[in-house]
Each structure stands twice: as structure tokens, then as C-alpha cells.
Amino acid sequence: MGRYSRLRRIRRLDPQQDFERIYRWIIHYEFPRDYLHGTSIAFLRDYGVPRISRLLDHTQEFERAGQKRYDDTVLITYEMVRAGMDSEHGRAAARHLNRIHGRYRIADEDFRYVLATTVVGPKRWIDRYGWRRLCEQETESLALVGRRMGELMGISGVPDTYAAFERMHDDYEREMFAYDPANRRVAAATLRIMAAWYPAPARRLASRTALAVLDEPLLEALGFEPEPRWLRAAVHRALRVRAVLIRLLPGRPERFPRTPRARTYPFGWTLDDLGPHWAHSRPTTPLQDETPSEQGRATGQLSPPSP
Template sequence: MRAPGRLANLRRIQSLDPEVDFDEIVRLTARFEFPWDYVQGTGIAFMRDYGIPSIAGLLDRTREFEDHGVKRYDDTILVGDEATLDGIDSPRSHAALRRLNRIHGHYDIPNDELAYVLATTIVGPVRWIEAYGWRPLDPHELVALTRVTTRFGELMGIKGLPETYDGYLTLLVDHERQHFAATPEATRLAEASIRIAREVAPPHLRPLLRRVTIALMDEPLREVLGLPRQPEWFVRAVRAGLRARGRLLRLATPRRTAYRHRPTTYPHGYRLEDLGPVAMLDELNDPHRKAAHA
């Protein structure tokens, strides 16, 4: 059983060419069909980065998660929004990705790590929707998500990116098989991320948020982050609850307005110039320095 019109967006997606209309398909998928799921899947996926010791070490040294956690969380989502709201090759997107590249340019990040982090941003939401979404993803959606992800990476200067979703999944699995390792930095980052999530969550969700977050992790991720194992009954209950939510959403009317992130850091709106590490903002926004780094 489904609500009237529940499959209207899916039919629209199936009528489009994912090799050409990828921006529109991703907009429908991420902002209308699965907005909450997409955000949750991305959030869990970002924590996979901490399982790579060199990535965890760099993120830990910046202290952005400890000192400016909610801003770091908001800025990450907003850069993604800026890159996709008008299309991945729009002037707005290119401006956002130039800024992201300037931020990353302060650090010596190898190509394979940038590619791995990019892979988490597509594999995470897809895995989540496969497990808890109200319907399966259509093949058109997987192709469109892959096209946008790859173009995002190309604009970041990442080389040798996959051309299919399965290619990104293989990239992620292979990189983790070679590099996943528990470190104190990984645990600190994971706990800081959970504190950030608790801070931005509705008050009634905060008491159990840490335990629920851990329960949603696969065992390799939980172990590499050094987080405590949750009782099996609790893990089953959390996951069953999310699957039940997915079934109930089949009865919901389609979303009529596109989802937009509401940043705690910028309650009255933001500009691109606001985004980035606090310590870098003057340099990022100085036109003379910008020219020097171009």
C-alpha cells in the first residue's frame, strides 16, 4: 500500500536520462524522496574517514571537531549544498568547490585518500537507503549519483575516479581492507562527532543518541572507532524501528518542498565567505591572498 502520488517522483526519475539529467535526478532523490535518510547515511559515512589513521591524525590535529564542531558540521553540509543546488557545473558549484580546494590546499592530502573520502559520500547514503529507505533506489538514481559524485571529485582535482557505483563501493572496501586501523585519534573524533550530533538533535532524542549511533554502525567501523559494543537486543530494536519507519513512509504523501539544511551556526543565513575553518577565514576571504593561491 502506498499513498496516492507516492511514486510520482520515481516515475519522473525513470523518465529522465541519468547520463544527461543527473542534477535533476539527484535533486529529486536527495531532497524529496530520501532527505532524512540521505543526511543520516552521509553522517555515518563520514565517520568511516576516522578509521584511516592518516586522515584521523590530520582531522584530530586541526581541532575543528573539538573547538568548532557544530560549525564544522554545518559547513560540510552547506558546501555540499552549494555544489549541488544549482547543478554540479553551475557557477555557484564551481565557486564552492574552489573554496573547498583552497581549504584542502593547506594540507598534503594524497589522491587516494581524497578518492576514499569521496567514495564514502556516495556509498554511505546508498547503503542507508538500501537498509532503511521506503523504497529501493532505482538504477537511474545510482547512475545519477555516480555522475554527480565523479564530477564533484574531478572539480576537486581527484584523479582516477570510478565511473560506476560498484566502482566506488570497491574503492571503499579495498581502501578499508588495506588501511582501517584503530587509533586514539579515531576514538576522539568519533566521540566529538557524537557530541556534535547530540548538540544539534532535538532535546528528546539526545539521551539515547550515542547508543543509537553506535548501534547503527557495522562491526568493523565500531571496532576501528573504539566504541563500546551495544547489546544485541538494542541493536536489533534500533534497526527494526528504522525499517518500520521506512514501511510507514510508503503511506506518506510525497514531499512538496525541497529539503534544505537549517544550520545552527547561521540562523539568519550564510554567505559562501562564512564557510571554512575559523582560523582560515581571513586568508580565504582576502582577495590578494586569493590571487596568490590561484
């Protein structure tokens, strides 16, 4: 397959109708690694908000089982879109995600921001360091997947265009970014997870490389000093060289989609594996567009009797 063959196909599609198909091409074929890099940066951006990082710090999940927490967050998104978000499996993944979040009191504006980072973060990373920029159809598909995900999670006021997601993302950060000790603790735990992917002698450099791609408002909110200018320039050049080399490769064949490498699950996973251990003791609740009987049929369970 030619390097731009899939892009030509994407440009002929209508994102309003084909956004899930386009999204799967982005994450499995066109930009699988870059999408994950952008998502990793999105995780770090969440920690610039004290209200979010204090909750994460309180759960201690990144300290106790950081790699699993990272893997589960990535994988549950893939599970929601794997067979389509409105498929039986996609809706089961959404109910499971809602069950996990249901334990905590989380404001809708925080939910909207975290969702926005998963739309804006990958887009900005790919445009800066990918082998090409996202086209208009791909950009809007990211936003439409984000919107549908927000609907399944029962979040109100979710934007329906990329431009609206981006405005909300940037406005929220200007208002809410502030330093808090919890920000640094959760960010440091996440950086340790990322550094552990590399051999021991390279781990310090890996952490510094991750910090070198972060902007100064985020670094300030996390409590980290900016890396030296020479290191930031070197990392930027290395990533741009990588993009050029990838551009020279042929497109990934349809029969070889790239899926996330889940270090927690070397032999594969099921939806029930994802999330903290206590999640499965909590009942699931119907999605906003479901009745209890519809949920029961989808999960193979009987709905509770009416009072």
C-alpha cells in the first residue's frame, strides 16, 4: 500500500457518517505510536489541575499499580471503539467505565476537560511530530468519537467539533492550571512508569526527554523546571527525523493493525481485567439511552424487578 493511499480514501469519507472507521484507521494504521504518545502527554496535562491530581493522588493507584492504571486507561478506550461504540461490546465497555467513575464525585467540567485532552492532545502531537498532519476528516473524527464517548459516559455539554473541544481545553487550562504538591506526586509516578519501559541506564534520559516536550505552563503547574534549551531542541529534531523516516515507509497493510502493547497483560486481556479490583463488586447502571431491561438483555442478566 502506498504511503498516502489511505489518506486519499479518508478524504472521500464523511466524518459525520464514518468517524469511527476513520478513527480506527488513525489509531491502528496511520499513527498508532503517535496517537499513544499524544495520549500519554494528555495524561500529564490532567495532572496540572489540582482538583484532578488530588483525587488521583488519594486513590494511590499510580503508586500501587501504576503500569496497570496506565494500561487500563488506554485499553478501555480501544475496547469502546473496537467493534463500534454502539455495539454490544462498546456499550459494555462504557458501562464498565461508568461503574469505575461512579465511585467518585467528579464535576462534569473536569470530565469534559479530561475528555478534551484525549481529543486535542493526540491531534497536536501528530501535527507536530507525526509523519504528516491530520486532514480535516481525521480531525473531526477525533472530535466526534470524543463527543460520542462523552454521551455514553453521561457527561453534559460535550462539544461536537474539534474547534469547540480545543477552545474548551485551552480555556479550562488557563483558569484551572495551578501548582499543587499532588500534581507533582502523580506526574512523577507516571514518569517513573514511562521510564521503566527502557533499560535502567536510559531511564533518567527517558524522563528528561518526556519533560522536554512539555510546555512551560504545564511544567509550572506540575512543579518541574524546564529542561535546558539544547535538550529541548535535540528532542524536537530527533522526533522530526523520526517523522521523515516513517514517511519513507510504505503504509501499514489492512491485515496488520497495530494494537497497544499492554505490559500488564502479556497474554491478552478481557474487559473484566480492566480497572481496579473493587470495580466488579459495584453494579453497572444503564447508559442514558438504555432502560434497565435493555441493559440486562445486553449483558445476559435479568433486569431487577419493578418496585
